[in-house]
Amino acid sequence: MANRKLVAGNWKMHGTADSIAEIVRIAAAVPAGVDVALCLPATLIERAARAVPGFAIGGQDVHGEAKGAFTGDLAAHQLHDAGARLVIVGHSERRDGHRESDGQVRAKAISAMAAALDVILCVGESFAEREAGRAVATVSAQLDASLPPAAPDAVAYEPIWAIGTGRIPSLEDIGEMHSALRGRLVALYGEAGVAVRLLYGGSVKPSNAAEIFGVADVDGALVGGASLTAADFLPIVVAAANS
Ligand code: 13P
Numbered sequence: 001m002a003n004r005k006l007v008a009g010n011w012k013m014h015g016t017a018d019s020i021a022e023i024v025r026i027a028a029a030v031p032a033g034v035d036v037a038l039c040l041p042a043t044l045i046e047r048a049a050r051a052v053p054g055f056a057i058g059g060q061d062v063h064g065e066a067k068g069a070f071t072g073d074l075a076a077h078q079l080h081d082a083g084a085r086l087v088i089v090g091h092s093e094r095r096d097g098h099r100e101s102d103g104q105v106r107a108k109a110i111s112a113m114a115a116a117l118d119v120i121l122c123v124g125e126s127f128a129e130r131e132a133g134r135a136v137a138t139v140s141a142q143l144d145a146s147l148p149p150a151a152p153d154a155v156a157y158e159p160i161w162a163i164g165t166g167r168i169p170s171l172e173d174i175g176e177m178h179s180a181l182r183g184r185l186v187a188l189y190g191e192a193g194v195a196v197r198l199l200y201g202g203s204v205k206p207s208n209a210a211e212i213f214g215v216a217d218v219d220g221a222l223v224g225g226a227s228l229t230a231a232d233f234l235p236i237v238v239a240a241a242n243s
Pocket of ligand 1: 010162164
């Protein structure tokens with residue numbers, strides 16, 4: 001049986017108090033048959049969680065330690081306390097911009113799951129790696145080194161060169177990557193690896209969502225820019241519900 005689809009929005013460094021109305025619009029229109037979440041800036045998590053009880057609000061990063069002298073960081077239990085139900089770990093903007101290693105990403109996933117947060121663990125190759133024919137090898141190695149001992153809720157395949165660019169891999173390339181990732185998840189977790197939701201991320205829009213959701217082993221999407229408004233995000237959610 002196919003996994004229930006998950007469409008998660010990643011708001012990155014966007015949103016202030018006046019965005020709550022948009023979050024309410026999105027939460028109010030979610031159709032049956034699909035899981036939807038919004039991963040917000042930390043400053044909005046508690047307000048959003050109060051505004052849309054029952055709707056999944058998440059964070060975008062978490063520290064690998066449960067507490068300590070880590071200025072500016074957030075622990076998993078603090079995100080949970082603020083009302084988050086899930087968190088993204090290992091986004092390429094953290095791996096590249098903040099030099100996060102696979103080992104740190106793994107520690108973050110472990111710490112999040114210990115605090116009862118669902119995890120979306122991100123992996124993805126650079127354009128040079130894809131051009132060199134090393135996309136599957138690179139992303140598989142990243143996955144192996146980043147995965148926690150217990151299966152996370154979701155893994156997001158986000159080719160770095162597709163993020164915010166309007167470019168996406170061919171559907172064949174998405175299918176090839178997701179099938180390879182599924183193989184590794186099953187090798188590591190057995191049956192539990194079948195249930196890990198494999199999300200595609202990178203320039204997902206209302207115009208391309210349906211065809212992406214039609215690819216085997218695509219169990220949803222991690223959406224950046226198009227998750228910021230109900231007008232763009234809801235058609236993607238509906239495409240997932242109908243797929
Ligand atoms: P875009 O959808 O804006 O390309 O961003 C993708 C992403 O990075 C989601 O985490």
